Amino acid sequence: MEKILEQYFVQNNELVLTNIGTIHLTKKPATWIGDTLHAPEQSILFTTAKIKPNAKFYTYLAEALSISNEQANIQFEQFLQNSFDTQDGNIAIGNLGRIEKKADEYTWVSNFTSKHYYKDITISPIHSNEEVEKQKSIPWTWIAFILFIIAIAAIVFKTF
Numbered sequence: 001m002e003k004i005l006e007q008y009f010v011q012n013n014e015l016v017l018t019n020i021g022t023i024h025l026t027k028k029p030a031t032w033i034g035d036t037l038h039a040p041e042q043s044i045l046f047t048t049a050k051i052k053p054n055a056k057f058y059t060y061l062a063e064a065l066s067i068s069n070e071q072a073n074i075q076f077e078q079f080l081q082n083s084f085d086t087q088d089g090n091i092a093i094g095n096l097g098r099i100e101k102k103a104d105e106y107t108w109v110s111n112f113t114s115k116h117y118y119k120d121i122t123i124s125p126i127h128s129n130e131e132v133e134k135q136k137s138i139p140w141t142w143i144a145f146i147l148f149i150i151a152i153a154a155i156v157f158k159t160f
Contacts, residue, residue: 001079004064006094008057016053017091018077020099020106021046030118035125039118044096046108 009015013025028041053076055069062072083091089101090109097110 001075002092002094004061006096007064008060009093009096012056015093016051016057017099018052018080019050020080021048021108022051023093023099023108035123037121037123039120040114041118042112042114044108044110044112046099046106048106 005015009023009025015023017023024045024047026043026045030040031038058069058072058076061076062069065072065075067075080091084101090098092098096112097108100107100109
């Protein structure tokens with residue numbers, strides 16, 4: 001069941017645990033400040049809002065376990081209750097982290113830190129000592145005049 005919950009979280013960036021709380025993936029995009037591109041930040045946050053998962057979650061769970069939605073609901077709630085009773089009061093969500101229960105309080109212990117994957121980049125301006133040669137170009141009016149002379153010459157040559 002834990003692998004299924006981890007996969008659901010990775011795909012949907014959210015996992016609601018019935019009457020326990022919700023795990024969210026928060027993202028802060030990369031930003032330019034001066035000459036530095038600050039890396040994007042991602043973190044997993046836990047809120048203790050006691051809500052129930054939506055129908056999409058139960059459909060996903062039912063398909064993963066090859067059972068009905070009602071059975072998925074029952075098995076999920078039994079899993080949550082049994083996990084806190086038998087596994088030292090915590091549920092591991094894959095390698096992302098775990099939820100620990102101490103008395104009647106739930107806390108999230110995250111194993112995920114985006115700083116391991118993204119680093120800040122500092123870019124300094126490039127200074128060149130070479131002088132750029134100015135390219136010589138022919139004005140378009142001279143090109144049009146040359147094409148006009150060639151066209152006249154071709155007409156005269158074709159008529160005689």
